[in-house]
Every structure is written in C-alpha cells, then in structure tokens.
Amino acid sequence: MTLASIRDLSAHYSAGGTRFHALDEVALDVRSGQILGVVGESGCGKSTMASVLSLNPGPSLRVTAGTLSVAGTDIDLTDATRGASASHRALRGGTVALLPQGALNALNPTRRVGAQAHDILAAGDRRIKRAVSYERAAARLEALDLPPRALRAYPHQLSGGMRQRVVTALATLRNPRLLVADEPSSALDVSSQRLLVDLLRRLIAEGLVEGIVFITHDVALLSELADRIAVMYAGRVVEEAPARELVSSPRHPYSQALLASVLVPEPGTRGRRLTGIPGSPPDLRAPLAGCAFAPRCEHAMDVCATDRPPRVVTGSRDDSCWRSAETEEAAHVG
Amino acid sequence: MGFLRHLLSKLGWYAAAFAAALGLNFFLPRLLPGNPVDTLVAQALRGGASSETKQRVYETYIQEFGLDQNLGAQFLTYVGNVLQGDFGTSFSRHPAEVSAMIADALPWTIALQLPAVLLGWIIGNLVGAVAAYRRGGLDRGIYLSSLFLTAAPYYCLAILLLYGFAVVLPLFPTGGGWSFGLSPEWSAPFAADALSHWFLPFLSLLLVFIGGQAIGMRSMAVYEVDADYVRFAESFGLPDRKIVGYIFRNGMLPQITGLALAIGTLVGGALLTEIVYSYPGIGTLLYDAILNKDYPVIQAVTLLVLIVVLVANFLVDVLYGLIDPRIRAAERGDR
Amino acid sequence: MNRLRALPPHCLAAAAVFLAIAAAGLVGPLAAPAGPGELLGGPFTPPGAEYLLGTDHLGRSVAIQLVHGIRTSLYIGLLAGVTGTVVGVVVGTLAGYRGGLLDEILMGFTNIMITVPAIIVLLLLSISLDTRSVTVMGLCIGAVSWPWTARAVRSQIASLREREHVDIARLSGSGTWRIITVELLPYMMSYIVMAFVIQLYGAILAEAALSLLGLGPSGTPSLGVMLHWAIAWESIRGGQWWVFLTPTVFITAITFSLLLVQSSLDSVFNPRLRARKAAR
Numbered sequence: 001m002t003l004a005s006i007r008d009l010s011a012h013y014s015a016g017g018t019r020f021h022a023l024d025e026v027a028l029d030v031r032s033g034q035i036l037g038v039v040g041e042s043g044c045g046k047s048t049m050a051s052v053l054s055l056n057p058g059p060s061l062r063v064t065a066g067t068l069s070v071a072g073t074d075i076d077l078t079d080a081t082r083g084a085s086a087s088h089r090a091l092r093g094g095t096v097a098l099l100p101q102g103a104l105n106a107l108n109p110t111r112r113v114g115a116q117a118h119d120i121l122a123a124g125d126r127r128i129k130r131a132v133s134y135e136r137a138a139a140r141l142e143a144l145d146l147p148p149r150a151l152r153a154y155p156h157q158l159s160g161g162m163r164q165r166v167v168t169a170l171a172t173l174r175n176p177r178l179l180v181a182d183e184p185s186s187a188l189d190v191s192s193q194r195l196l197v198d199l200l201r202r203l204i205a206e207g208l209v210e211g212i213v214f215i216t217h218d219v220a221l222l223s224e225l226a227d228r229i230a231v232m233y234a235g236r237v238v239e240e241a242p243a244r245e246l247v248s249s250p251r252h253p254y255s256q257a258l259l260a261s262v263l264v265p266e267p268g269t270r271g272r273r274l275t276g277i278p279g280s281p282p283d284l285r286a287p288l289a290g291c292a293f294a295p296r297c298e299h300a301m302d303v304c305a306t307d308r309p310p311r312v313v314t315g316s317r318d319d320s321c322w323r324s325a326e327t328e329e330a331a332h333v334g
Numbered sequence: 335m336g337f338l339r340h341l342l343s344k345l346g347w348y349a350a351a352f353a354a355a356l357g358l359n360f361f362l363p364r365l366l367p368g369n370p371v372d373t374l375v376a377q378a379l380r381g382g383a384s385s386e387t388k389q390r391v392y393e394t395y396i397q398e399f400g401l402d403q404n405l406g407a408q409f410l411t412y413v414g415n416v417l418q419g420d421f422g423t424s425f426s427r428h429p430a431e432v433s434a435m436i437a438d439a440l441p442w443t444i445a446l447q448l449p450a451v452l453l454g455w456i457i458g459n460l461v462g463a464v465a466a467y468r469r470g471g472l473d474r475g476i477y478l479s480s481l482f483l484t485a486a487p488y489y490c491l492a493i494l495l496l497y498g499f500a501v502v503l504p505l506f507p508t509g510g511g512w513s514f515g516l517s518p519e520w521s522a523p524f525a526a527d528a529l530s531h532w533f534l535p536f537l538s539l540l541l542v543f544i545g546g547q548a549i550g551m552r553s554m555a556v557y558e559v560d561a562d563y564v565r566f567a568e569s570f571g572l573p574d575r576k577i578v579g580y581i582f583r584n585g586m587l588p589q590i591t592g593l594a595l596a597i598g599t600l601v602g603g604a605l606l607t608e609i610v611y612s613y614p615g616i617g618t619l620l621y622d623a624i625l626n627k628d629y630p631v632i633q634a635v636t637l638l639v640l641i642v643v644l645v646a647n648f649l650v651d652v653l654y655g656l657i658d659p660r661i662r663a664a665e666r667g668d669r
Numbered sequence: 670m671n672r673l674r675a676l677p678p679h680c681l682a683a684a685a686v687f688l689a690i691a692a693a694g695l696v697g698p699l700a701a702p703a704g705p706g707e708l709l710g711g712p713f714t715p716p717g718a719e720y721l722l723g724t725d726h727l728g729r730s731v732a733i734q735l736v737h738g739i740r741t742s743l744y745i746g747l748l749a750g751v752t753g754t755v756v757g758v759v760v761g762t763l764a765g766y767r768g769g770l771l772d773e774i775l776m777g778f779t780n781i782m783i784t785v786p787a788i789i790v791l792l793l794l795s796i797s798l799d800t801r802s803v804t805v806m807g808l809c810i811g812a813v814s815w816p817w818t819a820r821a822v823r824s825q826i827a828s829l830r831e832r833e834h835v836d837i838a839r840l841s842g843s844g845t846w847r848i849i850t851v852e853l854l855p856y857m858m859s860y861i862v863m864a865f866v867i868q869l870y871g872a873i874l875a876e877a878a879l880s881l882l883g884l885g886p887s888g889t890p891s892l893g894v895m896l897h898w899a900i901a902w903e904s905i906r907g908g909q910w911w912v913f914l915t916p917t918v919f920i921t922a923i924t925f926s927l928l929l930v931q932s933s934l935d936s937v938f939n940p941r942l943r944a945r946k947a948a949r
Contacts, residue, residue, distance in 0.1 A: 354785060487924065496905055632796060643784070
C-alpha cells in the first residue's frame with residue numbers, strides 16, 4: 001500500500017536574478033511500513049527535497065509545482081512559498097517530521113530536553129499539560145531504550161550517541177506518518193551509524209512511524225537499510241528499484257557509475273575495481289533539454305542530448321534512460 | 335566546585351581593577367606636572383570669598399588630604415577616608431559634605447538609569463531577535479534605525495527630544511527634576527510633577543539603549559537563525575514567538591557579556607543626558623563641579639562611577655554563570 | 670580590492686557624506702571671512718543672508734565656528750584613532766604572537782583597562798591638565814582607547830600563528846619581526862582598517878563628550894565645545910535652534926556615516942556574513 005506519493009515536484013533557488021534548478025519533475029512513492037532510500041552526489045537536490053517534503057523550505061527556494069499525498073491528505077507543496085505556510089505548519093511534526101542532518105546540534109543548547117519535548121507536543125496540541133508532555137516523552141524514550149532522566153538534562157550533558165537517539169525520539173514524538181531523514185548518518189562514525197539504522201528499523205517495526213524517506217550519499221548504507229532505493233541526478237530521479245535489485249543490477253548508466261565508484265557489501269565485491277565518474281555534474285542555471293547525464297554517459301546517443309528520456313516501468317522498478325526505452329520497445333515489438 | 339572557583343577568580347580580577355581604579359583616581363591628578371592640587375586650591379579660593387572663609391577652606395583642605403605628608407601617606411589617608419564614606423568638603427558649596435551632595439543626587443540618577451537599562455535591554459534584544467528571524471524589509475528597517483539610534487551620541491538624541499517635545503511642542507517641562515516652587519516630598523502632586531520631568535530623559539536613554547542592544551542581538555541572532563536547532567524546531571511547526579524565544583535565549587548569552595562591557599559607556603552617556611535636561615542627578619552634579627573646579631566632588635563622582643561599573647560587571651558575570659548551563663558545565667577559563 | 674565593489678550603495682553614500690564633511694573642515698577655515706572667535710554681530714542672530722547659520726551667544730558666526738569645529742574634532746579623532754590603533758595592534762600582536770607570561774601580563778592589563786570606563790580616566794586626565802591643546806587631547810584619547818583593539822588583534826594573531834605558512838617561515842629561520850610583518854599583519858589588514866574606523870568613531874565621540882562637560886581643547890572651537898556653549902547658554906530652551914542643532918546634526922552625521930561604513934566593511938570582509946547573504 002502506498003503511504004505517501006510525491007508528484008511532479010519542481011523547485012528552484014533564485015539568487016540575484018539567477019535561477020538554480022534544484023528539483024525537476026520529481027515523482028516518488030513511499031510504501032507503508034517501508035524505508036525509501038534516496039541517493040545521489042552532493043548538489044543533486046536531495047537535501048532540497050528533504051526541506052520540501054518536511055514542509056519547511058528555505059526562504060529563497062521557489063517550489064513551482066508539486067503535490068505530496070500522505071495517507072489520504074493532498075498537500076499542495078507550492079503553497080509554502082507563497083506565504084500560505086500556515087496550513088503546512090499545522091502538518092509539520094504531526095503528519096511529516098524531519099530527522100535532521102547534524103543531529104548533534106539539533107537541540108536547543110539552553111533548554112532542557114523535557115522542555116523541548118513539551119514545546120514539540122504543544123505545537124500540535126496547545127492545551128497539553130506539561131506533566132502530560134513529560135509522561136509521553138518519557139514513555140517514548142523508554143520505548144527506544146533511553147533513560148527517561150534524559151528529559152531533565154541539557155543537551156551538552158548527553159553523549160553524542162545519546163543525543164542522536166534523543167533527537168530521533170523527539171522527531172517521532174507526535175507519531176508522524178512520514179519521517180524524512182536528511183543525511184542523519186553523515187556525521188556519525190560507523191558504530192553510531194549501525195545504532196541509527198537499528199533505531200530506524202525499530203521505529204517502523206513498532207509502528208511509531210509508517211514510512212521513512214532516508215536521504216544520503218551513502219549507497220552502501222542504503223543497501224542494508226532501505227527497502228527501495230531511488231537514485232537522483234541533477235534534480236531528477238533517474239532510477240527507482242527494490243534495494244537489492246538496484247545494487248545488484250543497476251540499469252541507468254548513472255546508477256551503474258555510482259555503484260562502480262563505491263564498495264557495497266555484496267557477493268562478488270572482493271576483487272572489484274573502483275572507478276570514478278568522468279566529467280562533472282551539469283550547470284543547473286539553464287533548464288536541461290535532454291538527459292542530464294548524457295554529457296558524462298559512455299552510452300549516450302543523439303536523442304539523449306535533445307529529448308528527455310521517458311520513465312520506463314518494468315515490474316517493480318523503473319528508470320529514465322533512452323536505452324531502457326528502446327529495449328522496452330524492442331521487447332514489445334518482438 | 336567549578337562555579338565557585340570561577341567566581342573567585344573573577345573576584346580577584348575585579349579586586350585588581352578596583353585597586354587600579356582607586357590608584358588612578360588618586361594619583362593621576364597628582365602626578366601630572368604643575369602640582370594641580372595647589373592650583374586647585376588656588377582656583378577654589380579665587381573669587382569673592384571672605385578671608386575668613388578662605389582660611390577655613392585652606393585648613394580643611396590641608397587636613398583632609400594630609401598635604402603636609404608624602405604622597406604614599408596621603409594615599410593612605412585618602413583610602414581611609416573613602417572607606418568611611420568620607421569624601422571631604424565641597425569647594426564651591428562650602429561647607430557642604432560631598433557625601434551628602436552625592437546622597438541627594440544619586441536617587442535621581444538611579445530612577446532614571448535603572449529602568450532605562452533593564453527595559454531597554456529586554457526590548458532591544460527582542461527587537462533584534464525578531465529582526466534577524468523575520469529577515470527582509472523589517473530587518474533592514476530595524477537595523478538602520480537602530481544603527482542611527484546608537485550612532486547618535488546619547489546627548490544628541492536628548493537634545494532633539496528636548497527641543498521637539500518641550501520647546502516646539504510644549505508637552506513636557508524643559509528640564510530639572512521638579513517644577514519651580516515645589517520641594518521634594520512624598521506626595522502625589524510632587525510625584526506626578528517629578529514623573530513628567532523624568533519622562534523625556536528616560537525616553538532618550540531608553541531609545542538609545544534599545545538601538546544598541548538591537549544591533550548587538552541582531553548580529554548574534556543572524557548566526558542563530560541558521561543554526562540546526564532552529565531548523566529542527568521549525569520542522570515541528572513551533573510558533574514563531576517560541577522560535578524567537580529560542581533565538582533570544584541563545585543570542586542573549588553573549589549579549590549579557592556585551593551588557594557588562596557596555597556599562598561604562600552607558601553610565602557615562604547617561605550622565606551627559608542629565609546635563610542636557612539639567613536633571614538633578616550625578617551627571618549634573620559632575621558638570622557643575624567641573625565648571626566650578628570643585629575637585630573633591632569630581633573625585634568622589636568618578637570613584638562612584640568606577641565602583642558602580644565594577645560591581646555591575648561582577649554581577650553580570652555571576653548572572654552569566656547562573657544562566658548559561660554550558661558555562662556552568664564547561665567552566666570556561668577566560669577572564 | 671575587487672571586494673570593495675561589492676559595497677552596498679548606502680555605504681558609498683555614507684562614505685561620501687563623511688568625506689564631504691571632512692572637506693568642509695579642511696577648506697572651510699581657509700575660505701572663512703573671519704576667525705572663529707571674532708564677534709561679528711549681535712548675540713543669537715538667526716540664520717540669514719548675513720550669517721549663514723546665525724550667530725551664537727556672543728555674536729560669533731556659527732558657520733565659521735562649525736568649519737573650525739569640524740577640523741578640530743577630526744584632527745583629534747584622527748590622531749587618537751591612529752594612536753589607539755597602533756598601540757592596540759602592537760600590544761595585541763606581541764601578546765598573541767609571544768604568548769606565555771608576556772601574554773598573561775599584557776592581557777591582564779588590557780582587561781583591567783577595558784573594565785575601567787575610558788571616559789572616567791579621560792576626565793581625570795583632563796581636569797589635571799590646566800591647558801589642553803588639541804594634540805594632547807588626541808593623544809590622551811588614543812592612550813585610553815586601545816584595549817578593545819588589542820584584545821581583538823590578540824585573538825586573531827593567536828589563531829593566525831597556528832597556520833602552516835607561519836610554521837614554514839619559522840622553520841626556515843625568519844626572525845620574529847619578519848614573521849609578524851610579512852606572514853601575519855598582511856592577513857590582518859582588512860581587520861585593522863575596520864578597527865581604525867571604530868577607533869575614529871569612538872575618539873570623535875569621546876572628544877565631544879569631554880568638551881560637553883567643559884573639558885574641551887583650549888582656545889579652539891570643536892563640535893563638542895559648540896555644544897557645551899549651546900547648552901550652557903540655554904539655547905535649547907531659548908529656541909535658538911541654529912546654535913545647538915548645527916553641532917548636533919554634524920556630530921550625528923559624522924558618527925552615523927562612520928558606523929555605516931564600518932558595518933558594510935564588516936559584511937564585505939567577514940565571509941560568514943557574506944556567505945549567508947549569497948545563500949539566501
């Protein structure tokens with residue numbers, strides 16, 4: 001069952017008369033009880049997407065089109081930039097929540113954890129009593145194996161790993177339907193990453209959140225954590241597939257190149273050679289006519305430079321590449 | 335305990351600063367060429383005093399300052415007198431005690447400055463936090479007007495307000511602490527009269543102070559508004575006033591140190607404002623003393639200001655240690 | 670220096686205002702038909718064709734006093750600004766570069782100087798000097814205003830000292846003096862320029878405050894001295910606006926324009942503020 005779907009999401013930053021196209025007709029589905037991984041190199045628009053999905057885009061981001069449907073509610077994403085963000089504000093934290101990048105600094109350093117928990121709950125229910133907030137927050141901490149006394153602490157009194165988990169507990173305090181995790185792991189060491197992965201799995205397993213969008217540049221991590229993986233390049237989703245299939249048999253040339261440049265713990269990894277991706281990402285100041293990856297793609301054809309490749313769905317996966325489109329056509333004809 | 339040690343080391347620094355201040359206050363005028371003490375005696379006695387008065391002034395002066403002794407002994411006499419609250423006798427209003435003159439003036443100054451500082455600090459910091467958080471036109475407007483308020487010296491704004499609201503539009507009295515014909519007493523008519531005299535100088539201090547604090551807070555909060563914890567709080571749809579509160583609390587901590595450092599300028603500026611309004615406080619006392627070369631009064635006032643500034647600094651330090659949990663824990667060693 | 674082109678227009682306007690006032694102070698006294706102390710007309714004559722900005726309580730021309738006053742105030746400000754900046758940079762550099770005991774002593778002294786309000790020290794200095802020439806006043810103000818600069822320069826130098834190019838210079842046998850002048854100070858120039866603007870601003874204010882108290886330079890009008898007489902002769906309550914408004918407006922214009930220039934320089938030189946501007 002589909003929990004959330006993003007349709008036709010386009011957005012750009014405007015700075016000094018120049019536009020930077022950050023998101024270009026992005027479409028994604030998050031299924032109930034699953035973790036969708038979104039991967040891409042820096043500048044591919046994944047963090048922009050996190051800010052849009054968590055309904056809190058930065059002031060200079062213009063969302064020109066796009067809807068987010070979460071559990072039956074349709075949210076017009078373009079509203080936020082036109083000053084009608086009040087309706088979005090009501091959904092933040094309760095329907096969609098953000099697990100931020102750099103969780104270590106995500107807590108207000110001069111406020112006790114418990115008071116911050118109360119602020120968060122009070123944002124959803126203004127009349128909630130402080131005692132009730134503390135009770136609920138304590139219960140949530142306990143459910144995640146955290147000592148409830150953490151509520152009385154100031155953030156600096158918690159260890160790094162503890163802070164990470166407290167932030168996760170706070171992010172899910174109001175039982176959001178969808179959790180958007182924006183590179184929460186990038187600043188963590190390997191063992192803390194492991195703990196975070198377990199924690200997120202547990203959130204899903206215990207039904208504290210219904211679905212997670214996990215944004216990262218770390219394909220190896222996603223191959224363990226995610227149920228499905230979407231690959232982004234230059235503001236577009238170029239391929240989406242079940243995690244295992246994407247890792248073992250990527251179809252889009254960019255996915256192939258991305259996977260060839262990292263080590264993913266899979267059978268056959270040993271003895272593989274790592275290769276980089278030649279060239280650099282495209283200039284996003286002008287709209288791109290054809291496939292964004294074409295200039296760096298070893299398989300590029302004439303059509304790739306002029307026409308945008310269609311999204312080709314095969315079974316449980318899809319990708320947007322002219323080669324796949326031709327193979328598909330040939331299969332139908334033949 | 336760390337906090338106590340922190341306090342003690344601070345206390346040590348203030349003791350050193352106080353000793354330096356006391357020394358400056360005493361030695362500076364005496365060590366400069368031309369033996370200014372003699373000059374001052376001469377100047378004090380110039381004019382139409384009778385020879386009997388002259389003789390009395392001179393004798394009191396010699397005795398009070400122990401002028402027949404060497405400089406070290408004079409300093410000890412001075413410190414001893416000061417510790418007993420004895421600041422000597424005024425030259426210009428002989429035989430008035432300097433301590434009594436100060437006691438008369440001090441309440442007026444406190445009534446003027448304390449509310450202006452506290453209120454201005456709170457309002458200014460809130461304005462600065464809001465400006466930084468909202469950004470855009472509001473921010474620019476607040477920034478430029480605050481910059482203007484701080485750039486203009488205290489007394490310039492005081493002059494403009496006095497001219498505008500007491501002379502051109504006679505809404506308020508043109509100066510002094512109370513109207514001619516009344517005398518200070520605890521009664522409703524006098525209180526109302528004093529309040530109307532108090533308002534303009536208070537307002538001019540308040541505005542300048544709001545401006546300065548808003549600027550400081552804004553430049554702090556500019557960094558805070560992009561902080562991770564603000565973005566995280568926003569992602570829960572926390573109301574704006576709550577988020578401004580977060581920023582305020584975090585931006586405020588450096589602002590408290592700023593307050594400590596600004597107290598000196600502040601008190602000095604406020605004294606000048608009193609002069610513009612002929613307000614019967616310490617500032618006007620100092621002004622008259624300088625015009626009349628009333629050296630004991632000048633020295634007492636400068637010492638008083640020095641002490642007030644040091645004590646205020648120390649209190650702010652203590653307050654800072656209590657408010658900031660990070661400081662309490664980390665016990666930073668900077669002085 | 671391409672970065673200077675990034676200065677916002679209000680900063681350039683502020684710089685232009687300051688330079689125009691400074692030019693008036695430079696040229697005005699030469700072009701004036703009479704000296705600042707000459708009694709030209711009746712007391713408190715309003716502005717008109719005869720006296721551009723009217724006359725004061727003695728009948729001296731306010732306009733002529735103004736140009737002389739600007740010159741005096743700026744001269745004191747510049748002298749004090751240069752003195753304060755130089756002393757501050759020297760003390761801060763020594764403390765920051767040498768570190769250790771010297772650092773402790775210098776910074777201890779600096780912190781005491783910061784805690785003791787400068788205006789009080791100046792006041793004590795001024796009442797002790799029977800005649801105060803403009804040069805002495807400028808030096809006195811400079812002598813008490815350096816601690817802020819010293820403290821800031823020290824922390825900058827202390828962090829610069831850790832950089833690689835400084836280590837390399839040290840290892841290759843450069844002397845202390847050479848390291849400071851070649852490897853450290855050039856990186857601080859933008860900072861020192863800003864510190865100087867702030868020193869200039871503070872010194873002009875300090876001069877005005879002292880003069881207002883009646884401790885101004887002897888024998889010359891300055892903006893603060895004009896204000897002192899305006900207040901002493903009750904021109905505000907008497908409604909002789911040209912007498913008190915003239916120095917008020919010019920002091921404010923000078924200080925406001927300096928502060929604007931400083932804050933714009935800050936946003937140009939300070940990468941963090943600049944980055945924020947670009948990102949948003």
